[in-house]
Amino acid sequence: MKINFLLNKKPVTIDVDPMKRLLDVLREDFQLLGTKESCGEGECGACTVLLDGKPVTSCLVNVIQAEGKEVLTSEGIAEEPLGKLLIDCFDETNAVQCGFCFPGFLVSSYYYLISNGELNLEKIKKALSGNICRCTGYQKIFESVLLACERK
Amino acid sequence: MDFFKPANLEELLLKMQESSENRYLLAGGTDINVQIKNGLIKNAEVIYINHLAALNGIxxxxxxxxxxATTTYFDILHSNLIKKHLPYFxxxxxxxxxxxxxTSATIGGNIANGSPTADVMPLLLVLDADLKLISKSNSRKIPVSDFYFGYKKHVMKPEEIIFKIVIRKNAEEGYQHFYEKVGARKTLTIAKVALAGLKKEKSGKIKEIKLAVGSLNEFARRLPKIEAYLLxxxxxxxxxxxxDELLNLEITPITDLRSDKEYRYHVCANLIRTFLNQ
Structure with a gap:
């Protein structure tokens, strides 16, 4: 089935099994390797992308669900001013350890900045509660997002 | 997988008329994709419904x-209409x-999937919600408490779909309310025990009480014996x-990877006590 969507602001068309996971389409068909697979069941957030501006776990999204919509991945966010700011803040705070969860945290943090952005630790914790870091670097991750909220 | 994307509701209902042994409706995909990944759903006929405007919205x-049915929890959480009339929900x-x-998970999917731990069920049960089921030739409204009759078993006919969930605007008006989901963490957790409750008191006496539990039986249910005792x-x-004695008659907790039956029983009893003393 032919599926059209906006990928990181560029219109794309792909002829694909409509049930293929958006995660696999991004990684295999578009070589966007920032989006990671970890649990594959929506419980870790490593595969988070924005679908029509809202964060989703792309391992549980079938590509048919992206039809006519806008997909923004960590690569696309890294080109945005607020995305760049977040990356700088994660860098300064040394919040990235092994790095596997980072693209997912970047997407959820970016969504927090654009949808709320309040300098509020509890709200940040909640916004990031669907993402898991097995290096357990949460404290520094929260500090990074607080710093980005201050600077934006 | 055999895939079908109906152009509109009519076409979906027409398709549902055809007999099928292994058919799944795909909305948000948060349950079905886990089951596909784990090999629990194979060679199925999948009908995509998330694009159908007739099934979406408050x-x-x-x-x-x-x-x-395909309204997401995100949309319910951000709805001013729900905020105004059903703030406890x-x-x-x-x-x-x-x-x-x-952002993906839908309320209709939560119900249709039929997990005994489905978070929304205890709430819908105490709110006395109804489900509107439709097929090409028929439409009926049933109380949510009549929907399941066993583990992941529901009363829908093969040609029926959940059309919408209906809640009275005054369903929670004037009630003291309670909802507690007990899990290993706050989010991203499957409930070990969930209790929803609504009560009204008059001159110190319980005038109305509604209690419903999730994760403690083959499907979420009200606790009518305890309700009757408390009135x-x-x-x-x-x-x-x-x-405690009545609770033993109403719940059949199991031991699984998330918890054991004794813990579930005691936590449920404690939650009821907490609610009654609040």
Whole structure:
């Protein structure tokens, strides 16, 4: 089935099994390797992308669900001013350890900045509660997002 | 997988008329994709419904709020209509799944999937919600309490779909309310025990009480024996040994990877006590 969507602001068309996971389409068909697979069941957030501006776990999204919509991945966010700011803040705070969860945290943090952005630790914790870091670097991750909220 | 994307509701209902042994409706995909990954769903016929406007959205009549089956938890949490009329319902949904699953997960999917731990069920049960089921030739409204009859078993005919969830606007008005989901963490957790409750008191006596539990039986259910026992009692008249005894008749907790039956039983009893004393 032919599926059209906006990928990181560029219109794309792909002829694909409509049930293929958006995660696999991004990684295999578009070589966007920032989006990671970890649990594959929506419980870790490593595969988070924005679908029509809202964060989703792309391992549980079938590509048919992206039809006519806008997909923004960590690569696309890294080109945005607020995305760049977040990356700088994660860098300064040394919040990235092994790095596997980072693209997912970047997407959820970016969504927090654009949808709320309040300098509020509890709200940040909640916004990031669907993402898991097995290096357990949460404290520094929260500090990074607080710093980005201050600077934006 | 055999895949079908109907152009509209009519086409979907027509397709549902065809017999099928292994058919799944795909809305948000948060349950079905896990089951596909784990090999529990194979060679199925998948019908995509998430694009159908007729199944989506929150509407009001003079007396009721209706929530289309494919409405996401994100949309329910951000609805001013729900906030105005059903604030307890809305606030209770806040920690469902996780913020990045609430954007995909649909209320109709939560019900149709039929997990005994489905977070929304205890709430819908105490709110006395109805489900509107439709097929090409028929439409019927049933109380949500009549929907399941066993583990993941429901009363829908093969040609029927959940059209919408209907809740009276005054369903929680004037009630003291309670909702507690007990899990290993706040979000991204499957409930070990969940209790929803609504009560009204008059001159110190319980005038109305509604209690519903999730994760403690083959499907979420009300606790009618305990409700009946509590009616007309003051807080000091409640005998908790009697409640424990009745609870044994109403719940059948199991031991699984998330918890054990003794823990579930005690936590449920404690949650009821907490609610009655609040």
């Amino acid at each position: 509407k009001e009549t003079e007396t009721e709020i209706s929530i289309g 809305q606030a209770s949904l806040d920690f469902f799944a996780s913020p990045i699953l609430q 007309g009692k003051t807080v000091t008249e409640i005998d908790y040994n009697k409640i």
